[in-house]
Amino acid sequence: MTARAVVTGIGVVAPTGVGADAHWAAVLAGTRRTGPITLFDPAGYPTRIAGEVPDFDPAGFTDTRQRVQTDRWTHLGFAATRLALADAGLPEEAPDPYRWAVTLASSSGGNLFGQRELQRLWGGPSRTVGAYQSIAWFYAASVGQLSIRHQLKGPCGVTVSESAGGLDSLAHAVRTIRRGTPIVVAGATECPLSPYALACQLRSGLLSDVADPERAYRPFDAAAGGYVPAEGGAVFVVEELGHALARGARIYGEITGWAATHDAAPTDPQAGPDPTHYARALRLALDRAAVRPHDVDVIWPDALGVPAYDRAEAAALRAVFGATTPPVTTQKPLTGRAHQGGSALDAATALLAFHHGLLPASAGPEEPAAGCELTFLRRPRPPRSRIALVGARGFDGFNSAVVLRGAAPPPASGT
Template identity: 85%
Template sequence: MTARAVVTGIGVVAPSGVGADAHWRTVLAGTRRTGTITHFDPAGYPTRYGGEVPGFDAAGYADNRRLVQTDRWTHLAFAATRLALADAGLPERAPDPYGWAVTLASSSGGNLFGQRELQRLWGSPARTVGAYQSIAWFYAASVGQLSIHHQFKGPCGVLAAESAGGLDSLAHAVRTIRRGTPVVIAGATECPLSPYALACQLRSGLLSDVADPERAYRPFDVAASGYLPAEGGAVFVVEELGRALARGARIYGEVTGWGATHDGVHTGPDGAGDPRQYARAIRLALDRAGVEPAEVDVVLPDALGVPRYDRAEAAALRAVFGTRPPPVTTQKPLTGRAHQGGSAVDVATALLAFRHDTLPASAGPDEVAEGCELDFLRAHRRPASRTAVVCARGFDGFNSALVLRGAAPAEGVA
């Protein structure tokens, strides 16, 4: 019998809050958490707003020795992993190291650490960088540090697919469990808020330069103008179902299907991705899950907020679901777009929605743009089939989709 993979722990560290409960409260309230970037002075940039994790104290989740060796992006992973392990009722150190693995997604690495070191290299008389520059900047730093600290010695890895990677990490976790590793830590975090990182994103032409954080990021809206960058993400404990049941673990839901495709061509400055390949990824996920399109309760889309990309995404969803697509909800306008961390947060939102028996209303659009006509969820409602599809696209052609089957709602949880 094929092993089944379930989520037993959720750790969210995002602009919506630290911890799954804080994130869920923000989602339900529809509270916008974007504002002026504070990690550096953004006054000279056309985009000055983003989403930052409020009140985050890295010292509460890792000792100083590890903190000085790593970037804030990894600090967020330290926190999200500890929160997920605690939520799952699992110890800090793996009791069976080779039975535990960690696979996270990474897109841009240690931006703030690298910025500081390169400025010291070119701006100080010493012309040197610190000893940890090559470690902290490296895109695999978070996986390596978590593996060492928590003793995750099973098959570990890093996936690089920009925003799509947060979903790909969970698909990889399922495959790892089916190959015999019973516990996998999966998900993604991100911190693209440094001068260098912001300049790289501006080069794409996809960032919003609207001078009002309340109106800057509006996917599928007639006023859509691009996205706002954000830090944060989510980490999950993914377990083999029999193991989770044997220890009496709380189960949020099961990862039942996934699909990943690539456009196969470079995305030019006027491109919007290939909706055919995007639709194909969603169909693959549904087919692997054994789910018909009509059975889906809710879709959490990529929601880039760039008009041509929004139209392409809406076309892909209509191609899969027909003229009567399931309800669509996105909370990215509340937090900003955290790249691979953002798609991981969408997975957390979907699983928490089933736990609380509430599909959250979408944070927009206020006025749907032409070509983006979808069934946006305008008010909270109860789920029916308890099946969600989470979608994500990575820059330059990556497409991913994940199908989640929610567990029964918890009694007494509102």
């Protein structure tokens, strides 16, 4: 039989807090966690707010050697991985290294580390960079460091598809499990908050320049005007079902379907992306999960917050589900958009919703924009089918989707 892949551990390090419990509490409360950028002085930039992980101290998750060799993006990855392993009831070092693997998503790499070293190169008298510049900025740095730290020596890799990457890492984890590796660490973190990282994002023309955090990031809203950048994300322990059951692990849910497509054409910034291939990814994920569209309990969309992109996403959802979609919910206005970390965080929120038996209300829109009239979840409600569809779109045409089936709730006491 084909091996089945389940999630047994979740580690969250996000603007909503450190740990899955903190994140879930903030989601239920609808607490907005975006605000002024503090990681550097953004005074000269039109975008000056972001989602930062509050009170994050990497010393609690890494040793001194690891900290000086790596960027904050990797520090967040260290933290999320340790939290996920602990949540899964697994040791921090693999007892059988070649049967454990790690596959994370990445896009921009070590921005703060690279910024510091470039400033030293071009702004200081030494005209040199530190020895670790060659590895700390590299897009595979987090995977390499986690492989070393936790002795994850099975088939390891990095998916690079911008925001779609967080979902692609979960799909790759399932394929790795089906090839015989019982435990895979998957997911993504991101820290796109440095002067040059912000400048790169501003070049796209998709960032919000609204100064009020309460109104800066409004996906699908008539007042939408761009996204707010964010750091953080989520890491998962993905495990072969039989292996998880044999050790008595708690199971959050199963990854039952996935798909990735590409637009294969440049995006018109005025018209937005063609929804055709995103819709195809959504359909393929449902087909591979053997799920009919009307059985979907809830959808977590990409929710970029740029009008043309939001309309295209709404069009893709209607192409798959018809005029009336399943409930749609997004918490990105609360956290900001953490690129590949953001789609991983959406998957974590979906699994936590099934675990707690409550689908969270969407953080907006207040007034859906024309063409974005979806079935937004306005208040929390219990799940029905326990099936979630999570979608993500990466810049330059990447489209991904995963179907998550929440584990059955534990039996009531006394039954």
